[in-house]
Amino acid sequence: MTSSSNNAALEVKTKDGVKFGKELREKEFCFKKGFLNLNHGSFGTIPRAVRDTMRDFQDECEGRPDPFIRYRYPVHLDEAREAMAKLLNTPSSTLVFVPNASTGVNTVLRNIVFQPGEHILIFSTIYGACEKTVSYVTETTPAESVKIAYTFPVEDDWLLTEFERKVKEVESKGGKVRIAVFDTVVSAPGVRMPFERLTQKCKELGVMSCIDGAHGVGHLNIDLDALDPDFFVSNCHKWLHVPRGCAIFHVAQRNQDIIRSTLPTSHGFTPKGEKVDSPMPKSAFVSPDKSPFVSNFEFVGTIDNSPYLCVPAALKWRESLGGETVIMDYCQTLAREAGKHVAGVLGTEVMENSTGTLGQCCLSNVRLPISPSLVQDIATKSGIDKGEVGNMIRDFMERLSCEEYGTFIMMKWYAGVWWTRLSGQVYLEMADFEWAAKTIKEICERVEKGEWAVPKGKL
Structure with a gap:
């Protein structure tokens, strides 16, 4: 006991x-009477207060579709980004929303233009869909992958040592680790990774860091200003009591020119050699004050994005607790x-x-x-x-x-x-x-x- x-x-x-x-x-x-939810980590859930907020947004959208989607939605979206910026201690200009962490990891890896000899470094406990993304990228680009193999439980110090050894091993063979993908908390088994130390080690070794924080916000204290990763994505619908699917995607200012396309490619994509004044043929969808990065992710096709808008309500509810x-x-x-x-x-x-x-x-x-x-x-x-x-x-x-x-x-x-x-x-x-x-x-x-x-x- x-x-x-x-x-x-x-x-x-x-x-x-x-x-x-x-x-x-x-x-x-x-929850339905008689059901005990012991597996919050997979899909999360929301309190009634946040559910009601989501339904209010959905009702407003159905009541006046064009006015809401064109004019009101961007305002609410900015409010949600500002709320996440405060929580994560980072400028809102580094944050956009995507449906889930897998989408964020895909967005990073599919935007990088890999050169021959460049590697993606992963850990053996990487989330399955993300590992398959790496496999796809190595099939369709010059990129290669390298994996650190182990079985938990292992020590954090060993992971850091092995990470550095693997990077130098690739370099000794004439290659370069371009980017490393690692978790905040591994999905299965559910254990914490030393992601702060790995991020710092990436800086020391000249490797870009892509943190899969599927289990991140609401689960661990995340300070992006102190952490300073190259890329970070975290589901809000797992531990932050936000409706599915919603993830916050952080791209450091220094790397925003790398992320040229959303998934799917949106109206905000700018082909090389062209200048696009607005992400859409309708200027209502973008403010000229917003960066190309933020504007690009503001309208990525027509889906129900009401979960993104529920972040302030979820944070307010959590504060009440x-x-x-x-x-x-x-x-x-x-x-x-x-x-x-x-x-x-x-x-x-x-x-x-x-x-x-x-x-x-x-x-x-x-x-x-x-x-x-x-x-x-x-x-x-x-x-x-x-x-x-x-x-x-x-x-x-x-x-x-x-x-x-x-x-x-x-x-x-x-x-x-x-x-x-x-x-x-x-x-x-x-x-x-x-x-x-x-x-x-x-x-x-x-x-x-x-x-x-x-x-x-x-x-």
Whole structure:
């Protein structure tokens, strides 16, 4: 069980006296009765107040489509950019919105004009879609890729040393690492990367930094003025309580001439050798006072961009809870204590390195007590290829958590064993993870009984 001091740290109330956890969940959130959301990290969610703001914007757009899209939307968008600029401590001229972090990473890598011998450096725990983006770019341009291979848990110092070694190895062969892509917090397993130190190391080595902060704003303290990355993108719809899909995309002033095209290419694109006075044939869509970078991203095709406009409402709601520090401290403390408790019930351990840096975030990873040899025997008897077992059991457990337990519990086959990733959030409390521990234990027992290997309908 948790210590009394840490229990006290989780006794947090909003400015209106509503207790974080179940009380806040029932008062402020939109969850269906009987569903417990234990996987905030994947898709996030919004409180009713922010949902209502989004619907107000959507109603205004439907009520007067042209006046809203042409004249009102840019005003609200600038307000959202200014709000994010204050939160991230950076000029609003460095910020635009994109639908998600993957779009931001794609925008960077597809805009860089790579020369022969230039490399994109990635880490083995890069988000899958981003790694495939790198593969696509290396197929269609002269760029090459290089990967730092490892299995968590590893030490931050080792990652920094290996990063420098890999960059110099490429250089020793006549190449150059043009850009490095790395996370703030890895998606799976959910661990914190030493992104601040990696960004500084990029500067020392003459490598551009592209930070995938999918788990960034609202999750960790991000100071872009101090960090000074070349490129940074962070989902707002995961941890900042903004509707899906919304991500803030930061490009340092020194690099804005690199980002010539949005995805898809918008009216703001300027072909080489031409001068375009306005991103669209209609001057209503742009102010001449805005930079080409900001103007380019202001109108990227017709989609529902109302989530972008909800940033001020989300920040106002978070302030009503106590503000960014209160929220992050609660979520990070809850994730750590939840991980300890679940590991204790399961008789396993939390993924962590010797310096305790991996768990300095709102996620924790607990090893599941499933015997690989036992389930491999079940696979053999059932005629299942051994190479399919890891992900097959993962999929079985996740679906089972949905269909029979009224939740979704994220599972991961990693380093030859199974893990669960737990998310700390303001609408959760330790009682929820006490229930989760019993539920996960029961699911693991069902795995070892072989239910996953029995065709549906045959039980």
